[in-house]
Structures are given as structure tokens and as C-alpha cells.
Amino acid sequence: MEMKEKTAMPLNEIEKKRAYAKYYTEQMAKPNPEQMAKLLKGPMDAGLAIYPQEAAKLLVPGYMEGETGYCIMENGAGYLAVNNKFPGVTLDMIKWWFAWHPLEQARYRIWNPYCHQSVAVSDQDREKILNPDIPVENKIADVVHFVMEDIGGGMEDVVIHFRPTEELGFSKEALAAQHAYIIGGYGLTENRARPTGKTPAIMMHYYRETEDGIESRTRFWLGYRIIKGQPVCVLPEGAKVPEFVPMGLALHNVEEFSHLASFLPQLYRELGESKPIQ
Numbered sequence: 001m002e003m004k005e006k007t008a009m010p011l012n013e014i015e016k017k018r019a020y021a022k023y024y025t026e027q028m029a030k031p032n033p034e035q036m037a038k039l040l041k042g043p044m045d046a047g048l049a050i051y052p053q054e055a056a057k058l059l060v061p062g063y064m065e066g067e068t069g070y071c072i073m074e075n076g077a078g079y080l081a082v083n084n085k086f087p088g089v090t091l092d093m094i095k096w097w098f099a100w101h102p103l104e105q106a107r108y109r110i111w112n113p114y115c116h117q118s119v120a121v122s123d124q125d126r127e128k129i130l131n132p133d134i135p136v137e138n139k140i141a142d143v144v145h146f147v148m149e150d151i152g153g154g155m156e157d158v159v160i161h162f163r164p165t166e167e168l169g170f171s172k173e174a175l176a177a178q179h180a181y182i183i184g185g186y187g188l189t190e191n192r193a194r195p196t197g198k199t200p201a202i203m204m205h206y207y208r209e210t211e212d213g214i215e216s217r218t219r220f221w222l223g224y225r226i227i228k229g230q231p232v233c234v235l236p237e238g239a240k241v242p243e244f245v246p247m248g249l250a251l252h253n254v255e256e257f258s259h260l261a262s263f264l265p266q267l268y269r270e271l272g273e274s275k276p277i278q
Contacts (some may be wrong), residue, residue: 006114007261015106029262044069049079050084053230070246078241080221080250084257087213088265096272099139112256117148154193180208200225
């Protein structure tokens with residue numbers, strides 16, 4: 001997944017006039033070399049993967065042995081874990097970003113101009129996000145993002161259902177005690193070049209404070225959905241997610257979060273700090 005093989009999707013003339021347009025660049029920040037090296041070594045031992053029912057293990061201080069890697073689990077589901085660093089970023093900044101960026105396509109594109117094409121939310125969700133009386137945390141959960149992006153295998157239509165903290169296996173009190181916050185839910189992905197049906201996945205970004213900012217401990221389970229508040233593997237018996245799928249998504253995750261970390265503090269100071277989302 002070489003960046004040079006992709007073409008950046010530019011801003012149009014109207015988007016170029018946005019206050020944040022200066023953050024659009026074809027020279028993305030260099031992906032974290034340590035994380036990229038771990039992923040390029042090949043798949044990790046599947047025994048190091050955790051199942052979504054075990055996600056609360058992320059509350060344990062320290063790090064897991066499989067903190068960064070990807071594999072195919074015993075039940076055929078794809079799994080990936082990535083640890084990204086965000087120096088100078090706070091939990092408030094990352095909450096604001098996830099509420100702010102889906103309101104306009106160009107906001108999504110500055111995150112990764114090579115892979116992110118578009119984002120949209122419903123009129124009802126837009127009204128919720130723009131409501132100044134709703135806390136920023138509540139502008140993320142129970143919101144659906146409709147995105148088009150390339151996560152390693154060509155452009156895909158992705159529908160992401162962001163879910164409440166408790167549904168992801170965490171209590172707000174436990175997260176607060178660890179100076180942490182979680183953003184996640186489940187999604188359905190369909191590749192435009194290979195229309196073989198929708199692929200389900202559970203996504204989880206566990207953010208916690210560090211000495212110089214925050215870090216994300218990302219987990220994806222490909223082949224899973226959340227049904228009636230519980231994670232369920234919905235792969236047909238004997239089916240396996242192709243190994244290149246979690247590998248590509250893991251590399252994409254490092255690229256996009258390395259770039260986001262490079263500009264989020266300044267963007268937040270200019271457009272987010274002490275200002276209503278608009």
C-alpha cells in the first residue's frame with residue numbers, strides 16, 4: 001500500500017475557502033515507523049488476539065503483547081491492533097474531531113487526502129451535532145457516518161454506526177478512572193471494485209492519556225457485528241477473512257492517525273477550543 005500509487009483527491013474551489021483548507025496537503029506526515037515495521041513483518045500469533053467480549057482488558061494498565069499486529073482468528077474473523085501516539089493531543093481534542101469532521105467532506109479529506117473521498121451524516125444527526133446544548137461526547141455515539149474510503153483494497157462504501165460506551169463493554173466510570181475514552185461501533189463495508197456483498201466489522205479506538213499527549217489503542221474485528229448490544233461473529237461456518245484485509249486496514253490506520261496527530265492540536269486551537277461545533 002504505497003502512498004505514491006494513489007492520487008490525492010483535491011478540494012474544490014468552495015472547499016479551498018474553508019478556514020481549515022490550509023491543513024489539506026499532499027505531503028502527509030510520515031507514518032509511525034515503529035508501528036509500520038511491526039505490521040510489515042507479517043501476521044502476528046493469533047493467540048495474542050483478544051475477542052470483542054474481552055475488550056475491557058484494555059483497562060489494565062500497561063500494554064498487551066499483541067499491541068500492534070494483525071491476524072486471522074480461530075473463528076475466521078480478521079483482527080488487527082494498532083498503537084498510535086498523539087503528542088500534544090488531549091482527549092477533548094479527539095472527541096471534538098470525531099464530532100466535527102463528518103459535517104463536511106473536505107474535513108474528512110484533510111485527514112487522508114489519498115484515501116478519504118467523502119463523508120455524510122443524516123439531517124437528524126447533523127442537527128444533533130450542531131446543537132450547542134448537547135455535550136460533545138453525546139455528538140459521537142448513536143450517530144451514523146456514511147463514508148467512501150480506500151482502506152487498502154480500492155474504494156469502499158462504509159456505513160459506521162457509532163455506539164454508546166456501555167455497548168462496547170466499558171463503563172464511563174472505569175474509563176474516567178484510567179483517564180481514557182473510547183470511540184467505536186460497528187460498520188458495514190462494500191468494495192466498489194469487488195461487489196461481493198457487505199463485510200461487517202466492529203471498530204474500537206481506546207484513547208488514554210500519556211506523558212506527552214494521548215495514544216490510541218485501536219482494535220478491529222472483521223466479520224463481527226453488534227446485535228442487541230452484544231458482539232457476534234456473523235461469518236458463515238468455515239469462512240475466513242482474507243489475510244490482506246486486516247493487514248491493509250492496519251497500515252491505513254497508522255497512516256491516517258499519524259497524519260491526524262500532526263495537525264489536530266493546531267486545528268483544535270483555531271476552530272474547536274471554546275467554540276461551538278459548526
